[in-house]
Amino acid sequence: MRRRSLLLSVPAGLVTLAACGNDKADSGKASDSASPSASASAPSAAPSPKIVSGPLPAITAGAKFGEKPTVAKGSGEPSKDLAVKTVVAGGGRPVAEGDYVQANYLGQVWATAKVFDNSYDRKTPLLIKLSQGTIIDGWRYGLAGKKVGSRVEMAVPPTWGYGKQGNPQAGIKGTDTLVFVVDVVDTFNAKSSAKGKDVPQSDAALPKVGTNTDGQAPSVDVPKKPAPKKLVAEYVIEGDGEEVAADNTVLVQYKGVLWDSGKEFDSTYGRHELTSFSLQQVVKGWAQGLTGKKVGSRVLIVIPPSLGYGENPPPNSGIKKDSTLVFSVDILAKM
Incomplete structure (x- = not known):
């Protein structure tokens, strides 16, 4: 049986290819109708049922x-x-x-x-x-x-x-x-975190990410060194779930900072809102960095401009042209 439409709109956050600032989530899959998802009409105004x-x-x-x-x-x-x-x-x-x-x-x-x-x-x-x-x-x-x-x-x-x-x-x-x-x-919910074993972070040339799993945003400390030219995607906490495929939808907590300044520019923790999206909807660095990683993990992703926003960062995002982006990403679930 063909899978039916699940969600209605694009996700929040800056990592998607869509415009930023939308607070809804998206399955990223083609739709042919709905099963438990709401229809494309306006949200229900029906009274609470008995x-x-x-x-x-x-x-x-x-x-x-x-x-x-x-x-x-x-x-x-x-x-x-x-x-x-x-x-x-x-x-x-x-x-x-x-x-x-x-x-x-x-x-x-x-x-x-x-x-x-x-x-x-x-x-x-x-x-x-x-x-x-x-x-x-x-x-x-x-x-x-x-x-x-x-x-x-x-x-x-x-x-x-x-x-x-x-x-x-x-x-x-x-x-x-x-x-x-x-x-x-x-x-x-917004307090959900990665679950797994801590992985040593021994490379002094890479950012260090906190390993707290209390639902609070982890620290992301960027070294005063040149940014890597290639994509980095390393476990901070390794979960024991299934591996994420390139066409999966994932549910995540994340925090993004700029390599040059360490300044945070986006975070689900700050919005108190998880985000769900298809890996086919996001910047290439996210899609490549999360593919093959296990559900339950926290992953450090360092994205060079060519796999991020390059010369076209989202307006009013605080991201300059040709910025290297650093993310801590907790993979909570996949579909």
């Missing part, structure tokens, strides 16, 4: 967390409220509004049991921000407070799904109640 425990169709196969489920057709009329049930209770951190959620899911239509999307066949969890206008309200309200490791089943009426317009490309009518089974793999 959450009830059912009715919900039976999960007839694949009942364990992480297994692709098979879900029966809905019986009778669905609730006009948002029905939510924790099928498997996890023991991890609870999900909160504004978090990025990494989840596997299957979605189908109540009345027909027609599956319109699932991530299990893609073997890649969804990575999306739990916020208004980014994801359908059924997910926002249904997943809030659920813990990592949980399996959640939801029946989402149109009011908290795709509304009266439905989603024709996905075969969803404006009257369809949608059934989702969601496995909450992980959740991330």
Whole structure:
């Protein structure tokens, strides 16, 4: 099954090829319609739903967390409220509004049991921000407070799904109640950091990056030496996750400083906001520097002008022409 549209707009920060200053995130993938993501229309103004425990169709196969489920057709009329049930209770951190959620899911239509999307066949969890206008309200309200490791089943009426317009490309009518089974793999917020083993930083010609993992910005100390002419991408903390591929979307914390002055010009820590983007959207130094690095890692990237902004830095960024850029990047997740 072809993967459907996930996110709505370009990410914040200066590392992207788009104009800086946008606070949304982007999957960077081609879209053909939406599954749990919000439609391209204006953010929902629907009131908060009443959450009830059912009715919900039976999960007839694949009942364990992480297994692709098979879900029966809905019986009778669905609730006009948002029905939510924790099928498997996890023991991890609870999900909160504004978090990025990494989840596997299957979605189908109540009345027909027609599956319109699932991530299990893609073997890649969804990575999306739990916020208004980014994801359908059924997910926002249904997943809030659920813990990592949980399996959640939801029946989402149109009011908290795709509304009266439905989603024709996905075969969803404006009257369809949608059934989702969601496995909450992980959740991330502005305090999230790299996790792994510290790697010695023994090259005196390169910047030294702090190894704190408390969610605070690490120090980045640039030596008073000539900037390297070639790209540098070295582990500061080496995680044990999967390697990032050139076409992946990544969720990161980062801090950027100028080699010449050590002055910070951009930081997710300063915005208190994680950033997610495709490596196909960013300056070449980021794309090349993060490809092959492991999820969970903190990476030092030193980007020469030819792989950064060269003679065309973003306006009002504080970056001069032909600047060498230094970044500390925590790779929190990939998709």
